[in-house]
Amino acid sequence: MMSSEIVLQTFNLGKKYRHRWAVREANLLVHRGEIFGFLGPNGAGKSTTIRMLLTLIRPTTGRVEFFQKNVLMHRADVLSRLGGLVERADFYLYLSGRRNLESIAALGGNISKKEIDEVLHLVGLAKRADDRVKTYSHGMKQRLGIAQALLRQPEFIVLDEPTTGLDPQGIKEVRELIGRLSAERGITVFLSSHLLSEIEQVATNMAVIHRGEIIVQGKVGELLNDGDTVVRLIARPMDYTKRVLARLSFVKRVVAQGDELQVTIGNTDSSLLSSMLMKSGIEIATITPLRSLEQYFLSITEGASDVD
Numbered sequence: 001m002m003s004s005e006i007v008l009q010t011f012n013l014g015k016k017y018r019h020r021w022a023v024r025e026a027n028l029l030v031h032r033g034e035i036f037g038f039l040g041p042n043g044a045g046k047s048t049t050i051r052m053l054l055t056l057i058r059p060t061t062g063r064v065e066f067f068q069k070n071v072l073m074h075r076a077d078v079l080s081r082l083g084g085l086v087e088r089a090d091f092y093l094y095l096s097g098r099r100n101l102e103s104i105a106a107l108g109g110n111i112s113k114k115e116i117d118e119v120l121h122l123v124g125l126a127k128r129a130d131d132r133v134k135t136y137s138h139g140m141k142q143r144l145g146i147a148q149a150l151l152r153q154p155e156f157i158v159l160d161e162p163t164t165g166l167d168p169q170g171i172k173e174v175r176e177l178i179g180r181l182s183a184e185r186g187i188t189v190f191l192s193s194h195l196l197s198e199i200e201q202v203a204t205n206m207a208v209i210h211r212g213e214i215i216v217q218g219k220v221g222e223l224l225n226d227g228d229t230v231v232r233l234i235a236r237p238m239d240y241t242k243r244v245l246a247r248l249s250f251v252k253r254v255v256a257q258g259d260e261l262q263v264t265i266g267n268t269d270s271s272l273l274s275s276m277l278m279k280s281g282i283e284i285a286t287i288t289p290l291r292s293l294e295q296y297f298l299s300i301t302e303g304a305s306d307v308d
Protein backbone atom coordinates (compact mmCIF):
# COMPACT_ATOMS: atom_id res chain seq x y z
CA MET A 1 0.00 0.00 0.00
CA MET A 2 1.26 3.45 -0.91
CA SER A 3 1.79 5.77 1.99
CA SER A 4 0.90 9.33 1.22
CA GLU A 5 1.28 12.67 2.85
CA ILE A 6 -1.14 13.67 5.56
CA VAL A 7 -2.68 17.02 4.64
CA LEU A 8 -5.30 17.36 7.35
CA GLN A 9 -5.37 15.90 10.79
CA THR A 10 -7.50 16.84 13.77
CA PHE A 11 -6.65 15.85 17.30
CA ASN A 12 -9.52 15.39 19.77
CA LEU A 13 -11.23 18.33 18.15
CA GLY A 14 -14.30 19.42 20.07
CA LYS A 15 -16.77 22.27 20.28
CA LYS A 16 -19.13 22.86 23.16
CA TYR A 17 -22.06 25.28 22.99
CA ARG A 18 -23.37 25.99 26.48
CA HIS A 19 -23.79 22.52 27.90
CA ARG A 20 -23.87 20.57 24.68
CA TRP A 21 -21.04 19.21 22.64
CA ALA A 22 -21.69 19.92 18.97
CA VAL A 23 -18.51 18.02 18.11
CA ARG A 24 -16.62 15.74 20.45
CA GLU A 25 -13.11 14.30 20.23
CA ALA A 26 -13.00 14.22 16.45
CA ASN A 27 -9.87 12.65 15.00
CA LEU A 28 -9.99 13.09 11.25
CA LEU A 29 -7.23 12.08 8.89
CA VAL A 30 -7.04 13.16 5.25
CA HIS A 31 -4.20 12.36 2.84
CA ARG A 32 -3.13 14.27 -0.24
CA GLY A 33 -5.24 13.55 -3.30
CA GLU A 34 -8.21 12.11 -1.44
CA ILE A 35 -11.79 13.17 -1.99
CA PHE A 36 -12.89 12.96 1.59
CA GLY A 37 -16.62 12.72 2.25
CA PHE A 38 -17.86 13.91 5.63
CA LEU A 39 -21.22 12.28 6.07
CA GLY A 40 -23.79 12.96 8.76
CA PRO A 41 -27.49 13.67 9.24
CA ASN A 42 -28.79 17.19 9.99
CA GLY A 43 -27.35 18.60 13.17
CA ALA A 44 -24.59 15.99 13.38
CA GLY A 45 -21.83 18.57 13.64
CA LYS A 46 -20.54 18.81 10.06
CA SER A 47 -20.67 22.60 9.70
CA THR A 48 -19.29 23.09 13.20
CA THR A 49 -16.32 20.88 12.34
CA ILE A 50 -15.77 22.67 9.03
CA ARG A 51 -15.90 26.07 10.71
CA MET A 52 -13.19 24.91 13.09
CA LEU A 53 -11.08 23.64 10.18
CA LEU A 54 -11.29 27.03 8.52
CA THR A 55 -10.69 28.92 11.81
CA LEU A 56 -14.09 30.60 11.62
CA ILE A 57 -14.79 29.43 15.18
CA ARG A 58 -12.46 28.38 17.94
CA PRO A 59 -12.39 24.79 19.16
CA THR A 60 -13.23 24.09 22.79
CA THR A 61 -10.78 21.19 22.81
CA GLY A 62 -8.09 19.81 20.58
CA ARG A 63 -6.50 21.22 17.46
CA VAL A 64 -6.41 21.18 13.67
CA GLU A 65 -3.29 20.63 11.59
CA PHE A 66 -3.11 21.32 7.87
CA PHE A 67 0.15 20.38 6.15
CA GLN A 68 1.44 19.32 9.62
CA LYS A 69 1.00 22.86 10.93
CA ASN A 70 -1.30 24.00 13.68
CA VAL A 71 -3.87 26.09 11.85
CA LEU A 72 -4.21 28.65 14.64
CA MET A 73 -0.46 29.16 14.96
CA HIS A 74 0.19 29.40 11.20
CA ARG A 75 -3.11 30.88 10.19
CA ALA A 76 -2.18 33.13 7.28
CA ASP A 77 0.22 30.62 5.80
CA VAL A 78 -2.21 27.71 6.07
CA LEU A 79 -5.28 29.64 4.92
CA SER A 80 -3.42 30.86 1.83
CA ARG A 81 -3.20 27.22 0.73
CA LEU A 82 -6.89 26.44 1.39
CA GLY A 83 -10.15 27.25 -0.31
CA GLY A 84 -13.47 27.07 1.46
CA LEU A 85 -17.17 27.20 0.80
CA VAL A 86 -19.26 27.39 3.94
CA GLU A 87 -22.98 27.20 3.42
CA ARG A 88 -24.11 29.66 0.79
CA ALA A 89 -21.59 32.09 -0.53
CA ASP A 90 -22.76 35.71 -0.59
CA PHE A 91 -22.45 37.52 -3.89
CA TYR A 92 -23.35 40.94 -5.21
CA LEU A 93 -26.46 40.10 -7.19
CA TYR A 94 -26.22 43.13 -9.47
CA LEU A 95 -22.65 42.38 -10.51
CA SER A 96 -21.62 39.69 -12.94
CA GLY A 97 -20.03 36.44 -11.80
CA ARG A 98 -16.72 37.67 -13.12
CA ARG A 99 -16.96 41.02 -11.32
CA ASN A 100 -17.79 39.21 -8.09
CA LEU A 101 -14.66 37.10 -8.41
CA GLU A 102 -12.63 40.19 -9.28
CA SER A 103 -13.83 41.95 -6.16
CA ILE A 104 -12.89 38.93 -4.02
CA ALA A 105 -9.55 38.70 -5.84
CA ALA A 106 -8.88 42.38 -5.15
CA LEU A 107 -9.10 41.70 -1.42
CA GLY A 108 -6.45 39.03 -1.54
CA GLY A 109 -4.28 40.70 -4.15
CA ASN A 110 -2.28 39.18 -6.99
CA ILE A 111 -4.93 37.29 -8.89
CA SER A 112 -4.70 37.81 -12.63
CA LYS A 113 -7.58 38.08 -15.09
CA LYS A 114 -6.29 34.91 -16.66
CA GLU A 115 -6.66 32.98 -13.43
CA ILE A 116 -10.19 34.26 -13.03
CA ASP A 117 -10.97 33.12 -16.56
CA GLU A 118 -9.53 29.72 -15.76
CA VAL A 119 -11.64 29.11 -12.67
CA LEU A 120 -14.76 30.34 -14.45
CA HIS A 121 -14.02 27.88 -17.20
CA LEU A 122 -13.29 25.09 -14.73
CA VAL A 123 -16.65 25.46 -12.97
CA GLY A 124 -18.48 25.74 -16.29
CA LEU A 125 -19.48 29.39 -15.99
CA ALA A 126 -17.34 30.82 -18.79
CA LYS A 127 -20.32 31.54 -21.05
CA ARG A 128 -22.38 33.22 -18.34
CA ALA A 129 -19.50 34.98 -16.60
CA ASP A 130 -20.59 38.45 -17.70
CA ASP A 131 -24.24 38.07 -16.76
CA ARG A 132 -25.46 39.42 -13.44
CA VAL A 133 -25.49 36.88 -10.60
CA LYS A 134 -29.16 37.87 -10.16
CA THR A 135 -29.89 35.90 -13.33
CA TYR A 136 -28.06 32.75 -12.20
CA SER A 137 -29.78 29.54 -11.18
CA HIS A 138 -29.07 28.16 -7.72
CA GLY A 139 -26.68 25.63 -9.25
CA MET A 140 -24.76 28.36 -11.04
CA LYS A 141 -24.44 30.35 -7.80
CA GLN A 142 -23.18 27.24 -6.09
CA ARG A 143 -20.58 26.78 -8.82
CA LEU A 144 -19.58 30.42 -8.49
CA GLY A 145 -19.08 29.68 -4.79
CA ILE A 146 -16.77 26.84 -5.72
CA ALA A 147 -14.99 29.15 -8.21
CA GLN A 148 -14.43 31.61 -5.36
CA ALA A 149 -12.94 28.78 -3.25
CA LEU A 150 -10.57 27.95 -6.11
CA LEU A 151 -9.24 31.45 -6.69
CA ARG A 152 -5.90 31.23 -4.97
CA GLN A 153 -4.98 27.87 -6.50
CA PRO A 154 -5.54 26.04 -3.24
CA GLU A 155 -4.06 22.62 -2.56
CA PHE A 156 -7.06 21.71 -0.48
CA ILE A 157 -10.67 22.78 -0.65
CA VAL A 158 -13.34 22.39 1.98
CA LEU A 159 -16.93 22.42 0.75
CA ASP A 160 -19.84 22.33 3.20
CA GLU A 161 -22.77 20.57 1.49
CA PRO A 162 -21.97 21.92 -1.99
CA THR A 163 -25.00 20.23 -3.54
CA THR A 164 -27.65 21.46 -1.10
CA GLY A 165 -30.72 22.63 -2.93
CA LEU A 166 -29.54 21.52 -6.35
CA ASP A 167 -31.60 19.44 -8.72
CA PRO A 168 -30.25 16.11 -9.99
CA GLN A 169 -28.59 17.79 -12.98
CA GLY A 170 -26.94 20.38 -10.73
CA ILE A 171 -25.78 17.66 -8.36
CA LYS A 172 -24.28 15.76 -11.24
CA GLU A 173 -22.43 18.86 -12.44
CA VAL A 174 -20.96 19.58 -9.03
CA ARG A 175 -19.98 15.93 -8.68
CA GLU A 176 -18.18 16.01 -12.03
CA LEU A 177 -16.51 19.27 -11.11
CA ILE A 178 -15.17 17.78 -7.88
CA GLY A 179 -13.86 14.81 -9.83
CA ARG A 180 -12.07 17.16 -12.23
CA LEU A 181 -10.53 19.24 -9.46
CA SER A 182 -9.08 16.09 -8.05
CA ALA A 183 -8.03 14.44 -11.31
CA GLU A 184 -6.79 17.45 -13.27
CA ARG A 185 -5.47 19.72 -10.56
CA GLY A 186 -4.60 17.24 -7.86
CA ILE A 187 -6.59 19.22 -5.32
CA THR A 188 -7.49 17.41 -2.13
CA VAL A 189 -11.22 17.81 -1.47
CA PHE A 190 -13.10 17.65 1.81
CA LEU A 191 -16.86 17.80 1.33
CA SER A 192 -19.77 17.26 3.64
CA SER A 193 -23.12 15.78 2.82
CA HIS A 194 -26.10 14.23 4.54
CA LEU A 195 -26.58 11.79 1.66
CA LEU A 196 -24.73 8.52 1.65
CA SER A 197 -25.41 8.04 -2.06
CA GLU A 198 -23.65 11.29 -2.84
CA ILE A 199 -20.55 10.46 -0.83
CA GLU A 200 -20.52 7.00 -2.29
CA GLN A 201 -20.45 8.36 -5.84
CA VAL A 202 -17.76 10.97 -5.46
CA ALA A 203 -15.59 10.25 -2.44
CA THR A 204 -12.57 7.99 -2.10
CA ASN A 205 -12.54 8.18 1.68
CA MET A 206 -15.13 9.07 4.25
CA ALA A 207 -15.99 9.65 7.87
CA VAL A 208 -19.42 9.40 9.40
CA ILE A 209 -20.39 11.87 12.11
CA HIS A 210 -23.44 11.38 14.30
CA ARG A 211 -24.37 13.51 17.31
CA GLY A 212 -20.98 15.14 17.21
CA GLU A 213 -18.99 11.93 17.21
CA ILE A 214 -17.00 10.34 14.43
CA ILE A 215 -18.47 6.88 14.25
CA VAL A 216 -16.28 5.43 11.57
CA GLN A 217 -13.80 6.49 8.90
CA GLY A 218 -11.88 4.81 6.12
CA LYS A 219 -11.92 4.01 2.43
CA VAL A 220 -15.36 4.22 0.86
CA GLY A 221 -14.96 0.92 -0.96
CA GLU A 222 -14.03 -0.91 2.20
CA LEU A 223 -16.61 0.69 4.46
CA LEU A 224 -19.50 0.11 2.11
CA ASN A 225 -18.53 -3.42 1.29
CA ASP A 226 -21.79 -5.27 1.69
CA GLY A 227 -22.06 -8.07 4.15
CA ASP A 228 -19.30 -6.83 6.41
CA THR A 229 -20.17 -5.92 9.92
CA VAL A 230 -18.29 -3.19 11.74
CA VAL A 231 -18.11 -3.59 15.48
CA ARG A 232 -17.24 -0.74 17.82
CA LEU A 233 -15.21 -2.17 20.62
CA ILE A 234 -13.78 -0.72 23.79
CA ALA A 235 -11.76 -3.32 25.63
CA ARG A 236 -8.82 -3.60 28.02
CA PRO A 237 -5.95 -3.96 27.78
CA MET A 238 -5.92 -2.29 24.39
CA ASP A 239 -2.61 -3.60 23.02
CA TYR A 240 -3.35 -7.14 24.03
CA THR A 241 -6.81 -6.84 22.46
CA LYS A 242 -5.23 -5.75 19.18
CA ARG A 243 -2.89 -8.73 19.23
CA VAL A 244 -5.74 -11.14 19.87
CA LEU A 245 -7.82 -9.56 17.07
CA ALA A 246 -4.91 -9.91 14.66
CA ARG A 247 -4.98 -13.68 15.21
CA LEU A 248 -8.71 -14.14 14.55
CA SER A 249 -9.33 -15.34 11.02
CA PHE A 250 -12.73 -13.67 10.64
CA VAL A 251 -11.37 -10.23 11.57
CA LYS A 252 -10.71 -8.32 8.37
CA ARG A 253 -9.65 -4.95 9.64
CA VAL A 254 -9.02 -3.09 12.88
CA VAL A 255 -8.96 0.69 13.11
CA ALA A 256 -8.19 2.53 16.34
CA GLN A 257 -10.14 5.71 17.12
CA GLY A 258 -8.91 7.02 20.44
CA ASP A 259 -9.64 4.28 22.96
CA GLU A 260 -12.14 2.65 20.64
CA LEU A 261 -11.46 -0.04 18.07
CA GLN A 262 -13.50 -0.48 14.91
CA VAL A 263 -13.34 -4.10 14.02
CA THR A 264 -14.57 -5.22 10.61
CA ILE A 265 -15.69 -8.81 10.65
CA GLY A 266 -17.10 -10.73 7.71
CA ASN A 267 -20.52 -12.24 7.94
CA THR A 268 -19.61 -13.60 11.34
CA ASP A 269 -21.92 -12.89 14.24
CA SER A 270 -20.45 -10.37 16.66
CA SER A 271 -21.25 -12.71 19.56
CA LEU A 272 -18.46 -14.96 18.31
CA LEU A 273 -16.10 -12.00 18.52
CA SER A 274 -17.10 -11.23 22.09
CA SER A 275 -16.81 -14.84 23.23
CA MET A 276 -13.35 -15.17 21.66
CA LEU A 277 -12.21 -11.98 23.38
CA MET A 278 -13.59 -13.05 26.74
CA LYS A 279 -11.91 -16.44 26.43
CA SER A 280 -8.63 -14.59 26.05
CA GLY A 281 -9.25 -12.79 29.31
CA ILE A 282 -10.04 -9.45 27.73
CA GLU A 283 -12.33 -7.10 29.62
CA ILE A 284 -14.98 -5.72 27.24
CA ALA A 285 -16.39 -2.31 28.17
CA THR A 286 -18.51 -1.84 25.03
CA ILE A 287 -19.22 -3.94 21.99
CA THR A 288 -21.65 -2.55 19.42
CA PRO A 289 -22.25 -4.14 16.05
CA LEU A 290 -23.05 -1.60 13.35
CA ARG A 291 -24.13 -4.13 10.75
CA SER A 292 -23.19 -2.75 7.38
CA LEU A 293 -22.34 0.91 7.41
CA GLU A 294 -25.05 1.53 4.90
CA GLN A 295 -27.79 0.03 7.03
CA TYR A 296 -26.41 1.76 10.05
CA PHE A 297 -26.36 5.12 8.34
CA LEU A 298 -29.89 4.69 7.05
CA SER A 299 -31.08 3.77 10.52
CA ILE A 300 -29.66 6.94 12.06
CA THR A 301 -30.81 9.25 9.29
CA GLU A 302 -34.29 7.84 9.23
CA GLY A 303 -34.48 8.38 12.96
CA ALA A 304 -35.04 4.68 13.58
CA SER A 305 -33.93 3.19 16.85
CA ASP A 306 -30.35 4.02 17.65
CA VAL A 307 -27.77 1.32 17.83
CA ASP A 308 -26.37 2.61 21.13
Ligand SMILES: Nc1ncnc2c1ncn2[C@@H]1O[C@H](COP(=O)(O)OP(=O)(O)OP(=O)(O)O)[C@@H](O)[C@H]1O
Residues within 6 Å of the ligand: 017, 021, 022, 040, 041, 042, 043, 044, 045, 046, 047, 048, 049, 194
Ligand atom coordinates in the same frame (compact mmCIF):
# COMPACT_ATOMS: atom_id res chain seq x y z
N1 LIG B 1 -23.70 28.90 17.22
C1 LIG B 1 -24.29 27.86 17.82
N2 LIG B 1 -24.79 27.95 19.06
C2 LIG B 1 -25.37 26.89 19.68
N3 LIG B 1 -25.49 25.68 19.12
C3 LIG B 1 -25.01 25.51 17.87
C4 LIG B 1 -24.40 26.59 17.14
N4 LIG B 1 -24.02 26.12 15.93
C5 LIG B 1 -24.39 24.83 15.90
N5 LIG B 1 -24.98 24.45 17.06
C6 LIG B 1 -25.51 23.11 17.38
O1 LIG B 1 -24.50 22.16 17.13
C7 LIG B 1 -25.04 20.99 16.56
C8 LIG B 1 -24.35 20.70 15.24
O2 LIG B 1 -24.70 21.69 14.30
P1 LIG B 1 -24.06 21.76 12.85
O3 LIG B 1 -24.56 22.95 12.19
O4 LIG B 1 -22.60 21.58 12.97
O5 LIG B 1 -24.67 20.44 12.17
P2 LIG B 1 -24.63 19.97 10.64
O6 LIG B 1 -24.15 18.56 10.65
O7 LIG B 1 -23.89 20.95 9.83
O8 LIG B 1 -26.16 19.96 10.25
P3 LIG B 1 -26.90 20.31 8.84
O9 LIG B 1 -26.86 19.04 8.02
O10 LIG B 1 -28.29 20.64 9.27
O11 LIG B 1 -26.17 21.45 8.20
C9 LIG B 1 -26.53 21.21 16.44
O12 LIG B 1 -27.16 20.63 17.56
C10 LIG B 1 -26.65 22.72 16.46
O13 LIG B 1 -27.87 23.11 17.00
Ligand SMILES: [Mg+2]
Residues within 6 Å of the ligand: 046, 047, 048, 160, 161
Ligand atom coordinates in the same frame (compact mmCIF):
# COMPACT_ATOMS: atom_id res chain seq x y z
MG1 LIG C 1 -24.37 22.12 8.19
